[in-house]
Amino acid sequence: MLIINNRKDLQKWRLEQDNKTVGFVPTMGYLHEGHMSLVKSAKKSTELVVVSIFVNPLQFGANEDLNNYPKNLENDITICKSHGVDVIFTPNTNEIYSNGYPPKTKVNVELLGNHLCGAKRNGHFDGVCTVVTKLFNLVKPHKAFFGQKDIQQLRIIETMVKELNMPIDIIPCPTQRTHDGLALSSRNSYLSVAEERSALIVPKVLNHLVSLIKKGETDTNTLITDGISLISKTPNAKADYLEIVDYNTLQPVHTINGKIIIATAVFIGNTRLIDNIIWSD
Amino acid sequence: MLIINNRKDLQKWRLEQDNKTVGFVPTMGYLHEGHMSLVKSAKKSTELVVVSIFVNPLQFGANEDLNNYPKNLENDITICKSHGVDVIFTPNTNEIYSNGYPPKTKVNVELLGNHLCGAKRNGHFDGVCTVVTKLFNLVKPHKAFFGQKDIQQLRIIETMVKELNMPIDIIPCPTQRTHDGLALSSRNSYLSVAEERSALIVPKVLNHLVSLIKKGETDTNTLITDGISLISKTPNAKADYLEIVDYNTLQPVHTINGKIIIATAVFIGNTRLIDNIIWSD
Numbered sequence: 001m002l003i004i005n006n007r008k009d010l011q012k013w014r015l016e017q018d019n020k021t022v023g024f025v026p027t028m029g030y031l032h033e034g035h036m037s038l039v040k041s042a043k044k045s046t047e048l049v050v051v052s053i054f055v056n057p058l059q060f061g062a063n064e065d066l067n068n069y070p071k072n073l074e075n076d077i078t079i080c081k082s083h084g085v086d087v088i089f090t091p092n093t094n095e096i097y098s099n100g101y102p103p104k105t106k107v108n109v110e111l112l113g114n115h116l117c118g119a120k121r122n123g124h125f126d127g128v129c130t131v132v133t134k135l136f137n138l139v140k141p142h143k144a145f146f147g148q149k150d151i152q153q154l155r156i157i158e159t160m161v162k163e164l165n166m167p168i169d170i171i172p173c174p175t176q177r178t179h180d181g182l183a184l185s186s187r188n189s190y191l192s193v194a195e196e197r198s199a200l201i202v203p204k205v206l207n208h209l210v211s212l213i214k215k216g217e218t219d220t221n222t223l224i225t226d227g228i229s230l231i232s233k234t235p236n237a238k239a240d241y242l243e244i245v246d247y248n249t250l251q252p253v254h255t256i257n258g259k260i261i262i263a264t265a266v267f268i269g270n271t272r273l274i275d276n277i278i279w280s281d
Numbered sequence: 282m283l284i285i286n287n288r289k290d291l292q293k294w295r296l297e298q299d300n301k302t303v304g305f306v307p308t309m310g311y312l313h314e315g316h317m318s319l320v321k322s323a324k325k326s327t328e329l330v331v332v333s334i335f336v337n338p339l340q341f342g343a344n345e346d347l348n349n350y351p352k353n354l355e356n357d358i359t360i361c362k363s364h365g366v367d368v369i370f371t372p373n374t375n376e377i378y379s380n381g382y383p384p385k386t387k388v389n390v391e392l393l394g395n396h397l398c399g400a401k402r403n404g405h406f407d408g409v410c411t412v413v414t415k416l417f418n419l420v421k422p423h424k425a426f427f428g429q430k431d432i433q434q435l436r437i438i439e440t441m442v443k444e445l446n447m448p449i450d451i452i453p454c455p456t457q458r459t460h461d462g463l464a465l466s467s468r469n470s471y472l473s474v475a476e477e478r479s480a481l482i483v484p485k486v487l488n489h490l491v492s493l494i495k496k497g498e499t500d501t502n503t504l505i506t507d508g509i510s511l512i513s514k515t516p517n518a519k520a521d522y523l524e525i526v527d528y529n530t531l532q533p534v535h536t537i538n539g540k541i542i543i544a545t546a547v548f549i550g551n552t553r554l555i556d557n558i559i560w561s562d
Contacts, residue, residue, distance in 0.1 A: 007446065097444075105444040108389035108407070126389070130445075137446040163378075163386040164411075165288065165418040 001080060002087045007098075007138055010089050014140055021046040024141030026132060029053035029090075030070040031079050034176040034184035038145040039083045041173050050139050051080055052089040054096060058103070059127030070189050089139065096134060106130045107164075109156050112250050116152045116243055116263050117274060125156050132157060136168055144168055149175040149183045151261055151276045155250060175275070177203065183275045190271040198236040199268045205230050205242070206277045209262050213279060218256040220244040231266055240265035240272060247278065256281065282361060283368045288379075291370050291419055302327040305422030307413060310334040310371075311351040312360050315457040315465035319426040320364045322454050331420050332361055333370040335377060339384070340408030351470050370420065377415060387411045388445075390437050393531050397433045397524055397544050398555060406437050413438060417449060425449055430456040430464050432542055432557045436531060456556070458484065464556045471552040479517040480549045486511050486523070487558045490543050494560060499537040501525040512547055521546035521553060528559065537562065 004010045014022070023042030027035050035051075042049040053076055060066035073090065080088055097103055107129035112118070118125050136144065146154045158170045176184045181203040182196070191199055205227045217223055224242050231239040245252050247259035256279070263276035285291045295303070304323030308316050316332075323330040334357055341347035354371065361369055378384055388410035393399070399406050417425065427435045439451045457465045462484040463477075472480055486508045498504055505523050512520040526533050528540035537560070544557035 099440070099444050102392075103444045104390060104392040105410070105441045106389045107445075108387045109385060111383075111385040129386070134444070134446045137448060140448075159380070160386045163380050163384045163415070164388075165415045167418060167421075 001077075001085055003077065004087055004089050005091055006095055007091065010087070010138055013087060014138075017048055020048050021143075022139065022141045023049045024135070024139045024144040025049065025051045026135050026144065026146075027051060027053055028055045028069065028186065029076050030072055030186035030189065031076045032176075032184050032186065034147055034149065036079060036083050037176050038147060038173050039080070039085060041171060042143065042145050043084055045171070046141075046143055048086045049084070050087045050089060050141065051085050052091075052135055052139070054089075054091055054131065054135075056096070056127060056131040057093060057101070058097075058106075058130055059121075059124050061121055061124065064121070065187075065190075070186050089135075096131065103130065107133050107160060109160060112156045112159055113152070115245055115250055115252060116241065117265060118152060118250075120240055120265065125153065128153055129156060129160050133160070133164075133166075136166060141168055143171050145171045145173055147173050147175060148278070149185065149275065151263060151278070152250060155247070155261075181207075183273070185273060187271055187273060191268060195236050195268045195271065198234050199266075199271075199273055201231055201234040201237050202264060202266050202268075202273050202275045205264060205266075206262055206275060209244075210277055210279060213256050213281075220252070220254055220256065223256075223262075227264070231264075236269050238267045240267055247280075282358075282366055284358065285368055285370050286372055287376055288372065288419055291368070294368060295419075295421055298329055301329050302424075303420065303422045304330045305416070305420045305425040306330065306332045307416050307425065307427075308332060308334055309336045309350065309467065310357050311353055311467035311470065312357045313457075313465050313467065315428055315430065317360065317364050318457050319428060319454050320361070320366060322452060323424065323426050324365055326452070327422075327424055329367045330365070331368045331370060331422065332366050333372075333416055333420070335370075335372055335412065335416075337377070337408060337412040338374060338382070339378075339387075339411055340402075340405050342402055342405065345402070346468075346471075351467050370416075377412065384411065388414050388441060390441060393437045393440055394433070396526055396531055396533060397522065398546060399433060401521055401546060406434065409434055410437060410441050414441070414445075414447075417447060422449055424452050426452045426454055428454050428456060429559070430466065430556065432544060432559070433531060436528070436542075462488075464554070466554060468552055468554060472549060476517050476549045476552065479515050480547075480552075480554055482512055482515040482518050483545060483547050483549075483554050483556045486545060486547075487543055487556060490525075491558055491560060494537050494562075501533070501535055501537065504537075504543075508545070512545075517550050519548045521548055528561075 023046030025038045113125040242264040259280040304327030306319045394406040523545040540561040
């Protein structure tokens with residue numbers, strides 16, 4: 001396994017592998033089984049797998065956890081090696097934003113980013129799309145793998161790739177969960193033991209809403225009010241948002257109809273966790 | 282010469298030419314010797330030359346000349362053929378914006394677009410960069426050729442390519458002029474005979490400012506006031522802007538120092554013409 005920290009070496013390596021199919025898993029590190037499920041998908045369908053580890057400042061807001069974002073490069077390397085990753089690309093900020101920070105060029109997706117996390121994290125998805133575009137142009141993968149846990153990110157990147165005609169297949173991968181149902185996330189490491197128990201409300205509220213829909217509830221206002229109330233009764237928990245949006249437009253729907261996403265962000269203490277369920281009638 | 286009007290055929294052609302170097306000249310059609318100077322540069326340095334003809338609605342403002350923009354595809358085809366162009370790509374709006382219009386994804390360059398034409402044409406350069414990114418991803422050229430007449434566009438695209446790590450060389454080509462000095466532009470076709478005479482003020486005012494700089498004038502306020510006064514004395518002419526900006530940042534400078542751009546947009550009757558001179562002391 002190669003560990004590369006600059007664009008030049010990455011591009012040189014990529015040129016040497018010109019005849020091979022390349023799968024790409026972009027990450028912010030502190031890797032867990034969620035990431036490794038993306039790597040496993042990549043291993044199955046491409047000859048070489050590149051994992052990038054880059055905590056992208058452009059997608060963090062001023063009051064967010066950029067400086068505290070968990071890191072453990074040594075462990076990340078061990079996990080990647082054991083899963084047969086071919087290259088870890090781990091550049092620093094100057095290497096990625098070599099023409100100055102903030103960059104003058106951004107990829108802007110505000111039309112898909114005005115709800116869910118996008119409404120709460122101003123500029124977040126522009127930051128994501130900008131760095132993903134840069135990484136795509138450096139790694140030149142045939143396929144790139146994204147988790148459904150970050151559903152708005154996935155849908156935005158699928159749209160970006162389609163609308164900008166990027167020659168890359170985006171492969172969605174199912175959310176990985178603990179046996180209790182909590183979605184795997186690097187940010188789970190922030191939780192105390194008590195908070196970990198409280199965090200189970202996140203998948204629970206989503207499953208609860210699905211069960212109400214199955215019973216015939218179609219009014220999204222009723223569903224959301226019910227869900228928010230459930231979250232507010234949980235110790236340490238505060239809903240940041242709970243929304244039901246159309247799968248394609250990511251805009252709120254009033255009535256359950258067609259393919260929708262039920263998505264939530266919940267503060268458990270100071271830790272903000274996200275989760276979602278895709279539902280289709 | 283092939284004439285292709287859809288993405289699928291273009292991508293198929295491109296795949297068949299995988300071993301050849303490809304030069305790309307994106308245009309809005311109504312081709313003239315200015316465009317052909319880009320084609321000549323492309324012919325010299327790449328094996329195959331693609332010219333795109335697409336009047337991109339995303340880069341036109343609500344009150345601009347989108348619907349009147351001059352068209353003559355038959356003549357464009359003749360000119361391209363006679364200059365040895367290999368492919369004309371001439372898609373319609375639905376083909377380029379197949380995922381809906383306006384697109385949800387844009388390339389945003391506001392930090393370089395807040396002066397000169399960018400200040401006057403809100404969203405113009407986002408529109409340019411978005412369509413150029415799409416075309417780059419479809420054509421996959423090794424080199425792309427842009428005229429220095431549209432200097433802000435050139436500098437923004439150079440920056441975009443650098444910052445987004447696009448694997449393309451941007452080749453700047455000098456402004457082509459009539460024997461009177463008027464920069465060639467498709468919009469010159471809007472001018473009456475009298476207006477054509479008035480239009481000569483555009484290159485004249487730029488040359489006048491350069492001569493003042495050569496004589497030792499370094500205060501850009503003085504230079505701009507002098508230039509605006511010259512334009513205002515010309516029949517049919519009204520300055521839209523006259524600015525002196527740093528070559529790299531495209532931000533106004535107070536004193537002539539290093540590499541700068543003197544750029545102007547002037548309304549001649551209803552026709553808006555742009556021109557510029559790059560100056561370095």
